[in-house]
Amino acid sequence: MSTTAEPAVTVGAWLHGVVSDADDAVLATVTGMDGGTVRAVRAAGLAAVVSAVPLDGYGEEALRRNLADLAWLERAARSHHAVVEALSRTGPVVPARLATVHHDDTRVAAMLAERRADLAGALDRLAGRGEWGVKGYVVPGAVPRTEEPTGGGGAGAAYLRRRRAQLTARDEGQRIAAEAAAAVHVALARYAVEARRHTPQDRRLSGASTAMVLNGAYLVDAGTVDGFAALVRELADRHPEVRLELTGPWPPYSFVTERPEEEAVHTVREAAW
Template sequence: MSSPADTARYVYGLVSADTVLPDGLTGLGPSGQVWKMTCENVAAIVGDVPDDRRLGRRRHLMAHEAVVEAVAAESTILPMRFGAVITEEGVMTELLAPQHEYFAGVLEELDGRTQYTLKGHYDLEAVLPGIIQNDEGMRALHERIRGLSEEAAHFDRIQLGELIAQALKARRQQDAQDIVDALGPHVAVRKVYEPEQDGDVVNAAFLVERARQREFEDAVDEVAGRFPMLRLKLHGPLAPYDFVSAR
């Protein structure tokens, strides 16, 4: 028979020991309860796990995210990736006790800040005609193709496609840099990632002072107005997933 110390606990994230958890948190375990386990000045937010310990269901992921984001809305949290399970004893002896000073330092660094993510992609139907018309060589090639049969225009189409891809890449890089630079004065830290798909322009995470959230959101609206051929999606405020180093 297992002892209480061997009981599995699900870990949602780490907070300062004095953090007050929001009312109404519902965890992913059968009891739905969520509580803190504290070691000096750092605490782990934990709960029970499903009886079969299987965590692959969508409702489990949604419960995890709901707890993390509810805490993040009011306090600073170091979010754990979905699926973090450890014994009750391990929460103290393996997670908190050996690393509480490190965690406390990261929490202090992130205190008063929140994360936003910004993704944007081109409306290609709107942007491609402009790319062709603004380049004399591409414009001439495009006009020539229009007067040829599909077979006769085969190699010209390949050449035009390559030229468009090169021009689109150059424009994408410039637009992404302009967007990130425009938002730079309104953020504390930024991380820029490579685009994920063709047509994607910007994929970035920003750490923003809570006191400047509205200012940052207004800046994003202004940027969106400057780039009408871009579809920007702003998500946040969020827990600072992109600014927590794994350790």
């Protein structure tokens, strides 16, 4: 009687990020994808930190399906971010794009060798700096209310006039808030080393009751963070038509050469909150 052996599951490497060097003792305390451990793949004087993942669940076709599953995506983003955040506490890190999976360690090492100059340059640029986020939301009623128009025509006409005035005031409030958000971003970008302005998030993602008009990311020197926070408070006082929210420090998702797409940045950052 013969038996058919189960086909072996091929294991790939989910890339979390690249660092100058990795302490194996620290990595042993970090939980990676699916609750497993992480390890370093070393080549070209750099270290890529990866999680072992089965390619039947994390290969190209499987990832395409899973990335459409919001619950799976949130779990994966949280696990990925937890590793990147742990690495960022030990020094500069170049975060990998969410769901970057290599077929094996040999290909990870080849990537390090091929991109060594860019990766080493990014690590030097990010050293001693962190990413801070500033979001701005419309503050209803923070702009002068439009005077209610007068005129004849009865109750129906009066209602239409009031409704038109309300819509006009709302549109004007949005416009003023958007102008304030632009001014805030310019001021913060001048203070920061680098700045990015991402697309504002939908309310379903932000969880806010009013529209987001600023979704900025700022690379700030560690020694100037207090001044940056003070500037955010000053700008909030100067522009009461927007409510500013400062978050961070984050790993520098927005400031790497091959940075994640907009939605990937949002997913990783928001899942960590």
